[in-house]
Amino acid sequence: MELLKEYNPYLEYKNGELFLEGVSLKELAKEFGTPLYVYSGSFIRDRFNAYKEAFPDALICYAVKANFNPHIVRLLGELGAGADIVSGGELYLALKAGIPADRIVYAGVGKTERELRDAIEADIMMFNVESRQELEVLNELGKEYGKKVRIAIRVNPDVDPKTHPYIATGMRKSKFGVDIREAEKEYEDASRLENIEVVGIHCHIGSQILDISPYKEAVEKVVNLYDKLINKGIDIKYLDIGGGLGIKYKPEDREPTPKELAELLKPILSGVKAKLILEPGRSIMGNAGILLTQVQFLKDKGAKHFIIVDAGMNDLIRPAIYEAYHHIVPVKEENREKVKADIVGPICETGDFLALDREVQRMERGEYLAVLSSGAYGFAMSSHYNMRPRAAEVLIDKGEVKLIRKREDYDYIVVLSS
Numbered sequence: 001m002e003l004l005k006e007y008n009p010y011l012e013y014k015n016g017e018l019f020l021e022g023v024s025l026k027e028l029a030k031e032f033g034t035p036l037y038v039y040s041g042s043f044i045r046d047r048f049n050a051y052k053e054a055f056p057d058a059l060i061c062y063a064v065k066a067n068f069n070p071h072i073v074r075l076l077g078e079l080g081a082g083a084d085i086v087s088g089g090e091l092y093l094a095l096k097a098g099i100p101a102d103r104i105v106y107a108g109v110g111k112t113e114r115e116l117r118d119a120i121e122a123d124i125m126m127f128n129v130e131s132r133q134e135l136e137v138l139n140e141l142g143k144e145y146g147k148k149v150r151i152a153i154r155v156n157p158d159v160d161p162k163t164h165p166y167i168a169t170g171m172r173k174s175k176f177g178v179d180i181r182e183a184e185k186e187y188e189d190a191s192r193l194e195n196i197e198v199v200g201i202h203c204h205i206g207s208q209i210l211d212i213s214p215y216k217e218a219v220e221k222v223v224n225l226y227d228k229l230i231n232k233g234i235d236i237k238y239l240d241i242g243g244g245l246g247i248k249y250k251p252e253d254r255e256p257t258p259k260e261l262a263e264l265l266k267p268i269l270s271g272v273k274a275k276l277i278l279e280p281g282r283s284i285m286g287n288a289g290i291l292l293t294q295v296q297f298l299k300d301k302g303a304k305h306f307i308i309v310d311a312g313m314n315d316l317i318r319p320a321i322y323e324a325y326h327h328i329v330p331v332k333e334e335n336r337e338k339v340k341a342d343i344v345g346p347i348c349e350t351g352d353f354l355a356l357d358r359e360v361q362r363m364e365r366g367e368y369l370a371v372l373s374s375g376a377y378g379f380a381m382s383s384h385y386n387m388r389p390r391a392a393e394v395l396i397d398k399g400e401v402k403l404i405r406k407r408e409d410y411d412y413i414v415v416l417s418s
C-alpha cells in the first residue's frame, strides 16, 4: 500500500497536491491560515466502528484527553461512545457534547473535592479510584449526598508496555493505581464502605503500545483478580482495560488493530461475565489529524539546513518532550532535489523542533508542510508559550469543511489573564 494511505486512507496526492477526504489542504491553509489542525471525520468513524466490530458487547469510552474538541467528542458520542475523563473540565465537556453520564468513567490520581462532587452530582457510571484516600473521600461524600458511589479500583498490574517511559503507566513505580498484589485487600475494604458500591476493575498500562503482547499479561492478571473477587461475593460488573493501542508514526511502524487485540484477549476473557470497557484515545484520533504549517524561512548554518515553520512546540509538543517522530510531507510534492533538514518552530528553545535531520524535498518560503499523525495529543497539549495564540481546527466530514475551533487572537489570551 502507498505509504500515505497506511497513515490515513483518506490522504492522497492528486497531481502533486495533497488532499484529505478530497479537500485540497493548500486551499484550507489559505482559507483558515496556519498552523492549522485538520481532521478527517470518515477516519474517526472508521476507527470507532472498528472498535465496535471487534468488541461488539463492550462500551467504548473515548479518552477525551487525546483530543477534546467538543465537535469531535459529540461526533463520537453520536456513534455510541462513552467518555473516559480525567478532570472536571473533561466532565463538563463530555456532558456538554451530549455523552450520557451513565457512559462516563473518571480516572486520575489527583481529583479535587470539587471535581469529585461534580461527578457525583452528574451521577457518572463509575469512578476509577487511584488511592485509598480517594476512596475514603468518596465514601464521605456519598454519605453527604445520600448515595452509594459506584467505583472501580485502578490496579497497577506491573507490566512493561514497551513504550516511552513517560507514557508507561502500569508499572509498579508509576504514580497510577494501586499495586495489584494489594488489590484484593483494597477491594474487600472498599466493599465494606457504606456509601460505596464496588462495580468494576480498571487498568491502563500505557500509551502508544505497538506490540500488544503486554495486554495479554495485564489482562490475565486482572482476570485473575476478577475471579477471586467474584468468589468472595464482590459483584464486578465492569472490566475496564483502558486504552493504549499504538498508531503509525514512523514509516516502518505497523499499527495493531482492535480486531487483533480482541483476538488476543478472547481466550482470557471467555469466562468473564462482566461488561468490557475500553478507553482508546490515540488509536481513534491520532491519524485522523494532520497539522498544516507554513515555511517562514530557510537558512543554512555551516553544514546544517533549517526549515523554519510557523508551528512550534506550543502547537505540537510531542517531538520536544518524547523526541517523538512525526512523518512530515510537502503539501505540494514535486520532483526536486532532496535535502536533509531540521524542521524547527519559532519558539525560543532549542528543543522546539518538529523533525531533526529529516530528508525532505527542498522547500521554498511560503510553501506548506503537513505533519502527519497529529490528531491525538496535538492540539490537546498545545499552549500559549511565547504568547502564541493556539491554532485553529477544521473537521472534514461528509463532504463538508467545518471550522470547529477558531484561531485565537492576542486579545483572547490577554483577556484570559486580566
Ligand SMILES: Cc1ncc(COP(=O)(O)O)c(C=O)c1O
Binding pocket: 063, 066, 084, 107, 169, 204, 206, 207, 208, 242, 243, 244, 245, 279, 280, 281, 282, 283, 376
Ligand atoms: C486512564 C487512561 N485511559 C485511557 C488513556 C488513553 O490512552 P491512548 O490514547 O493511548 O489510547 C489514557 C492515556 O493516558 C489513560 O491515562
